[in-house]
Amino acid sequence: MYRKADLSPILEELDATDGLDGLQAVSAGLRDALSIDHIVYHWVDSAGDQYGCGTYPEDWIQRYIDKQYLRVDPVIVGCFQRFHPVDWKAVDWSGKAAREFLTDALDNGVGNQGYSIPVRGPSGQFALFTANHNCSDEEWSEFKEIYGHDLILIAHYFNRKALDFEENRAPQPVRALSPREVDALTFLALGYSRAQVAHSLSISEHTLRVYIESARFKLGALNTTHAIAKALSQGLIVM
Amino acid sequence: MYRKADLSPILEELDATDGLDGLQAVSAGLRDALSIDHIVYHWVDSAGDQYGCGTYPEDWIQRYIDKQYLRVDPVIVGCFQRFHPVDWKAVDWSGKAAREFLTDALDNGVGNQGYSIPVRGPSGQFALFTANHNCSDEEWSEFKEIYGHDLILIAHYFNRKALDFEENRAPQPVRALSPREVDALTFLALGYSRAQVAHSLSISEHTLRVYIESARFKLGALNTTHAIAKALSQGLIVM
DNA sequence: ATTACCCTCGCTATTTCTGGGGAGTGGAAA
């Protein structure tokens, strides 16, 4: 039924492109090459800002943002817990909000079938590359069978380009945490009290406090919990 | 100079395999197919436990663990901040510990050239798929040119298999957080004080405390900071 | 209809954290 399209020109275009506008153009080309309804790349950074590119109707994108669907969308929620590609049929659509979201999406030009490839970035970014189409389950299986590998590769390219863009957009002025600061925050993240951390690091609690404060300052955090949350979501510490 | 090998049997084998032992076997097959020295898959979970598979000598693996090279290895450190493939030449080898590590690695059968593809998992896992070889820069560039795409795809398969293994190994008994608990932890992670969070959620501070406590309990956390760190690194809340 | 979980509110005492000071050493970079 399907015949596999040659995607190498798309890959080359993707290689040569730059910025979100370029990715937008590639999305459209890819959609046409694959003969499906939509290709969407959606990106959420650690600050909760989202942007992306793709072929969804403007109306729907605006609606998605306005209604804060990010917090509802079961594809986002589901993918956030995984790291392999997810078919939309496989995510949890139970729950009132999710079903309402689905209805709204279908009413706004989104196809009923979807295949999303998630990626997590080093600073808490989260991106989703999605192929979307309106068709039967059988057709969709066939599509995935044929293009599954290519989609993974293309998603990878999108991520790379988007990250380059992100790095240019917001060059991180974060000064790295010192080793002791990392130690301190790490132990705190593990649930130790200041007294326990100080003991574990064999330093006085006062000294420990200096580290915590300086880490808080460097991270621009309002309090210790905030500092740890920031450090964690930016990959500066690991639990 | 190189001629591209047909990797489809490897992909099929990879598809059919199961568990770490299977991946180990595939690694060896892949190494042979690619005519390079080593293929290694290395996995670190949120608890800091590491395991993996590949063709590195046993001695070196043991040494890596014993000497806690995980915290020193510039490839790990570098990849942790990125999300696209990284050539070993591109990571930061300045610093005494890093140089000593390199010397030790080369002495233990590790090739001088490497290409590593990082992936972050939903629960703070971090995995690295690495191709390693001993050759000149020119040869290595050629290798990457030819097999770069395939490596990305294969890395993806490894990740998928490893995650399946991980999920079987440690089935998550976590009960989901309730919406209010998510709200509470999210605001706390953003640095708000309890009073501010209570006000933002339009509930009394006492009620808020109940949420925090029950979230703490569900997450098996020692204190609020711990709960937030766990929730964040398990992807239960987003900043 | 019972069970279970979610949401909401209350009190008190104790422990812990935060913010404001100041001071000295050593190492690495400019």
Add this chain to the structure above:
DNA sequence: TTTCCACTCCCCAGAAATAGCGAGGGTAAT
């Protein structure tokens, strides 16, 4: 050589979080 930064130690007062108790209404599933 100077300058910056990481690392270490100290005091105190006020603010915030924690532990322990208890209570009632709503909704959804069994």
